[in-house]
Amino acid sequence: MRIDEMTTEEFRRAMTSDTTVILPLGATEAHGVHLPLGTDTYQPEYIAMEVAKRMDNVLVAPTMPYGQHSSTRNMAGTVSLTFDTLRSFIKDILLSLIANGAKRIVIISGHAGTSHICAVTEGCREIVADKDVQIMFFSDYFIAEEHEKCRSLKNDGHAGMLETSRMMDIRPDLVNDMRPIGTYKEHGFLVLRDGSRCFPDGMAGNTTDSSAEFGNEINRFIIDSIIRMIGSDFE
Numbered sequence: 001m002r003i004d005e006m007t008t009e010e011f012r013r014a015m016t017s018d019t020t021v022i023l024p025l026g027a028t029e030a031h032g033v034h035l036p037l038g039t040d041t042y043q044p045e046y047i048a049m050e051v052a053k054r055m056d057n058v059l060v061a062p063t064m065p066y067g068q069h070s071s072t073r074n075m076a077g078t079v080s081l082t083f084d085t086l087r088s089f090i091k092d093i094l095l096s097l098i099a100n101g102a103k104r105i106v107i108i109s110g111h112a113g114t115s116h117i118c119a120v121t122e123g124c125r126e127i128v129a130d131k132d133v134q135i136m137f138f139s140d141y142f143i144a145e146e147h148e149k150c151r152s153l154k155n156d157g158h159a160g161m162l163e164t165s166r167m168m169d170i171r172p173d174l175v176n177d178m179r180p181i182g183t184y185k186e187h188g189f190l191v192l193r194d195g196s197r198c199f200p201d202g203m204a205g206n207t208t209d210s211s212a213e214f215g216n217e218i219n220r221f222i223i224d225s226i227i228r229m230i231g232s233d234f235e
Helices: 008-016 039-053 085-101 114-128 140-144 161-170 212-233
Strands: 020-025 059-060 103-110 135-139
Touching: 020 039, 020 085, 039 059, 039 103, 039 140, 039 161, 039 212, 085 103, 085 114, 103 114, 103 212, 114 135, 135 140, 135 212, 140 161, 140 212, 161 212
Parallel strands: 020 059, 020 103, 103 135
Antiparallel strands: none
């Protein structure tokens, strides 16, 4: 159930000590010529809603559609937060949910950039150090990588085979017919002024064989994995 579609009284009744609140964390970021800027927002929101449909006492908070970006920051359409802004945002939302009675919170990030993940992690750590709350944080991309078929993908990354297939399953109406091939360009230990130099093609991977069927298989795997995690990892 979506929190933003509930009334105050409905929310008050639904928020119990064993309620799990899922916060989808998205992004507005360039994803090549074939995927929408909201790719990293559509994926975790879809996963969160599917988990909520299959579990009792699960509420889904409104999705945050912005994140921290380095490699795509200078690409058209990318809207980026600073590290400190994202960390503060996460802390503020968590504190507000806790004030409303949340004891179990799951943050699912559709974006998996290093600085982005670090900012959210730091925000979560500061909260759990001070509040009586359990927080689980991960990117759905990390879970997808655990699937045996994803482990065999070579040089697949941003807007590649995996993401394209998942979006073909979730929002096929937003996926263009083009199936590009892109390569991630390494720069060793060089600190880049423009991180987009790592993505000369705007993406990484071979999307030629992307399919809604493969995307559905991965999305089901992610949903099932999260359901197990919620059921076993929260005390």
